Amino acid sequence: MIPRLFRLGKKGASTVEFVIILPLFILMTMVLWQAVVLGKGIMDTQAALRDAVRVAATTGDAEKGKEQGEESFGDWGNYQMKNFTVEIDNNEAVAKAETEIPILFMKSTPYTYTSEAQAPVVKPVNVYAGLEMPPMGDGEFGMPVANPIITSDYGMRWHPVNGGYKLHSGLDFGGPYDTPIYAIGDGVVTYAGWMNGYGYTVDINHGGGIVSRYAHQESQYIRVTQGEQVTRGQRIGGIGNTGWSTGPHLHFEIRVNNVPQDPKPYIF
Ligand SMILES: [Zn+2]
Known part of the structure; x- marks a missing residue:
């Protein structure tokens, strides 16, 4: 029923079986691990850029966005973002990065993942700042806060x-x-x-x-x-x-x- 190759327990593996199976197993593990590293590197980059533009767009501060992006990216793998920039230009927050992800565990042979994210800058509109308002209103309903900004x-x-x-x-x-x-x-x-x-x-x-x-x-x-x-x-x-x-x-x-x-x- 079970292919002979996998019945190692019963009879013990022959040398030939080991010669075939062991490298295959190692190769498969490496391929899987490479896929994990590659996927995580790409996802981390995208998350970092997304967080960077979100913070930059809502605070209007590119530097704050960059700090958030670096924090979000973290330091999980032996890969890193290069040329990570966050800029606010024409009311748009733009973040760019290139992430070098090692292939075959070697930093000398990286795959460079290039990504970009944008978001329009959200300007806090303090439409009623400075207006005199009764703390509790004078209609049917009052104010939910005393100093409404x-x-x-x-x-x-x-x-x-x-x-x-x-x-x-x-x-x-x-x-x-x-x-x-x-x-x-x-x-x-x-x-x-x-x-x-x-x-x-x-x-x-x-x-x-x-x-x-x-x-x-x-x-x-x-x-x-x-x-x-x-x-x-x-x-x-x-x-x-x-x-x-x-x-x-x-x-x-x-x-x-x-x-x-x-x-x-x-x-x-
Ligand atoms: Zn709201």
Whole structure:
């Protein structure tokens, strides 16, 4: 049943079998290992460039992007990025690198993998900076934070973490960690916990199909639990940096029948 070649245990391998099998085995191991090294080298390079342009595009700082890229690349193999550059040019972050991956374990015979990544620079738009605003608003709903500094408006934008031109479904309020977040109106907490992409999030149902969402908090900042009744201005949590977030901020949404709306008319 089993080919004779592999029945080494029973009779012991003959010299001929060893002469054939051992080099074959070594060769196969080397080929597999080479494939792993090559694949890892290429993936590490791509990840490093992606992280570099992401950070450069969201901070506007090419040097920071380069630092992040080098950190992401790590030092797993005996290969390295050469000519790694990160530049911001015409509102576009561009990262380039050549990675020399040793073939047959020899640095003297490298395969050079050349790669490039770009991302449009995201300018933080502080559209409401400097405007006088009542801390809690004077409409039906109040403000989710006391000193609202909007760092990203509702609308289409380049996604800072995942890339791609997508709807930014809420308002981002910048602020240090654990800056108090308040319920914008009376309601019932319909969610308090981890939500994919949003990180630690609180949802409050205000009735009439209107739900307010407070995302990217840290779990230990959340002060309410699901099912709890809250009142307007009650502190429900604090600004954090969880989920798809590149720095501490509150991502605030208004959803009507679960469809995100521009929150500004509701809270200003
Ligand atoms: Zn946001």
